[in-house]
Amino acid sequence: MQPIGPLMIEHRLIERMITLIDARAVRAEGEGEIDPLFIDAAVDFVRVYADRTHHGKEEEILFRDLATRHLSEDDRRVMDDLMEEHKLGRRTLRELVSATDRYRCGDAESLPTIIDKLRFLARFYPVHIEKEDKVFFPASMQYFDSSERDAMLTEMWEFDRGMIHEKYKAVVEGFE
Numbered sequence: 001m002q003p004i005g006p007l008m009i010e011h012r013l014i015e016r017m018i019t020l021i022d023a024r025a026v027r028a029e030g031e032g033e034i035d036p037l038f039i040d041a042a043v044d045f046v047r048v049y050a051d052r053t054h055h056g057k058e059e060e061i062l063f064r065d066l067a068t069r070h071l072s073e074d075d076r077r078v079m080d081d082l083m084e085e086h087k088l089g090r091r092t093l094r095e096l097v098s099a100t101d102r103y104r105c106g107d108a109e110s111l112p113t114i115i116d117k118l119r120f121l122a123r124f125y126p127v128h129i130e131k132e133d134k135v136f137f138p139a140s141m142q143y144f145d146s147s148e149r150d151a152m153l154t155e156m157w158e159f160d161r162g163m164i165h166e167k168y169k170a171v172v173e174g175f176e
Contacts (some may be wrong), residue, residue, distance in 0.1 A: 001061060002136040003152040006160075008056045011129045017045050020155055021028075022122035025115050034114055039100045046121070053163050055086050057156045062140065065152060069143040078136045085128050092120055 021042050030032035063079055071079065094115035102110040142147065 001140055002056065002149050003156055004016070004141060007054065007057060007062070007137065008133055010049075010110070011133060014050050014112055014125060015052065015129065016044065017050075018122055018125045021118050025050075025122060026152070028107070028111065028115050028118075029107070032111070034103070034111065036100055036104045039096065039114065039118075042099075042118075043093060043097055046089070047104070048167055050056060050125075051086070051090060052162065055089075056163075057159050059086065061152055061155050061159060065148075066140055066143060071143065075139050078131065078139075082132065082136060089121070089124065089128075090167035092117055092124070096121075099116075 022053065024038055024042075025082065066075075066079060095115060097119060099110040099113040103114060144152065
């Protein structure tokens with residue numbers, strides 16, 4: 001398996017969650033309310049799985065290693081765009097959390113912002129994923145030989161093994 005294999009598999013689960021997020025946004029538009037507990041679960045999924053685990057492997061392993069290579073101008077531009085998109089996703093999530101906190105405190109006027117942020121994520125992620133799966137990931141593998149790809153894949157598995165510890169250490173530190 002190439003290192004892009006696990007990343008593409010993770011994309012399939014992210015797509016499933018994004019479908020649920022979009023459906024909840026549509027429902028909230030019709031009903032005029034939303035369950036903050038769903039938002040909490042969605043935010044946790046995007047933060048821990050999509051961003052920290054998935055984007056973590058991209059940024060801290062794949063992009064790091066690619067940064068040492070002489071990428072084509074197009075590949076370098078796409079990689080830079082992907083990094084900026086990761087930042088945009090994080091900003092959107094922070095805005096969603098802020099609006100949800102206001103909503104939870106009785107500010108019904110924050111519901112349109114929540115819906116807007118959910119809908120943004122539902123439009124954003126499929127385009128981002130397609131760019132990675134169909135354009136960037138296949139192109140990126142040409143910069144590595146088979147032993148380098150194997151080493152990268154091993155590092156990704158090790159990265160995943162540490163994620164549960166990182167998550168729950170952060171939970172405990174948050175309560176401390």
